[in-house]
Amino acid sequence: MSRGAYAKGAVKREEILAVALDVVAKSGCRKATSREIAERVGLTQPGLMHYFGSREELYQEVLRARDDSDLAEYYAPNPRFEGFLAVIRHNTEVPGLVQLYAEFAAEASIAGHPAHEFFVQRYAWVRGLLAEAIRRAQEEGEMGPDLDAAEAADLIVAASDGLQVEWLHDPTVDMTRRLTRLWELLRRSSWFESTSGRP
């Protein structure tokens, strides 16, 4: 039954992705070992490598899987800022994910890193998603028409990336509140521009 075999493999993969987050939450991405992840899912370390050829591939897949589910749950069919905020809020309950994202994104920024390209594309994806959300807000009249959506999206993405690292150091940091503040700022400024632009 290849059906069953595939299913089992897929289930095991899911389990590994989830356990990886637990281990990273506890030890951080640098100190997390494939051996510990393997043992926690009842495998040896080489056994784990059968599913993900390398540490980098495993971590990349963790992030990709989360992006996929976030897209389905929070952004589809139309991305909105509220969805983005919901993702951030949800991340608060998955510290391993935030830890992994922060550490791995920084690690992968070095030229030639196996996950470098993944992050470059991911940046483009998130920024595009948010720019779309802003354009939608503009169409609906929530946001002023003269605001540069791409520019505003870039600011929101940068702020939320920075906030997540800060939050890891100090979980009392209220990411949602700060990002909402930025959103209001953009909204006010967007109307200010469109009126002040006329003499």
Add this chain to the structure above:
Amino acid sequence: MSRGAYAKGAVKREEILAVALDVVAKSGCRKATSREIAERVGLTQPGLMHYFGSREELYQEVLRARDDSDLAEYYAPNPRFEGFLAVIRHNTEVPGLVQLYAEFAAEASIAGHPAHEFFVQRYAWVRGLLAEAIRRAQEEGEMGPDLDAAEAADLIVAASDGLQVEWLHDPTVDMTRRLTRLWELLRRSSWFESTSGRP
């Protein structure tokens, strides 16, 4: 002559801090080894350990030394947003520093990490510095009086932290421009608030 001995030790320390940045720029903080840093300054690895007891201590000192020199060169006697921008612009020429900051800050966010407390205090320091710069801008009438300086400072710090990781992945990202945009946004909004606050 203890004077000469001390001086030599201090010079060597400086040299180590500088070379550490080179190695981190090339390999990243995770892949950089104390052995390579040691050899590049003409020491063995145990010889390096004489100066900095551990990898974490070395990296922490790199960042602390840079903060000290930034404070003297760009912030003293009075911090201003222009100084903050100048630091960001200057960082652009020291990719190893940005790489180290991004990777090490993320790594150290795990509870119990030797540099965790350093970063917690550093966050407080930077945010305070920027809040002071904003209050100064308010006193001088550049920034509206009703803006919450601490809140605005937090946004700038978060955005600049996020931008630096993004810039590592794609050096065409113009950090200075984006942060200037955020500053203008805050400025506009600060006036908007102070006028719209009155019926």
Add this chain to the structure above:
DNA sequence: GTCTATAAAAGGATAGAC
């Protein structure tokens, strides 16, 4: 698919010479 065995390399630490 999963294991055993093991390579290869790195991190960190120590003892003792000079």
Add this chain to the structure above:
DNA sequence: GTCTATCCTTTTATAGAC
């Protein structure tokens, strides 16, 4: 203050058996 010489541990990755 710095070296040589190790040592021990851990991590990732591979080879090949079952």
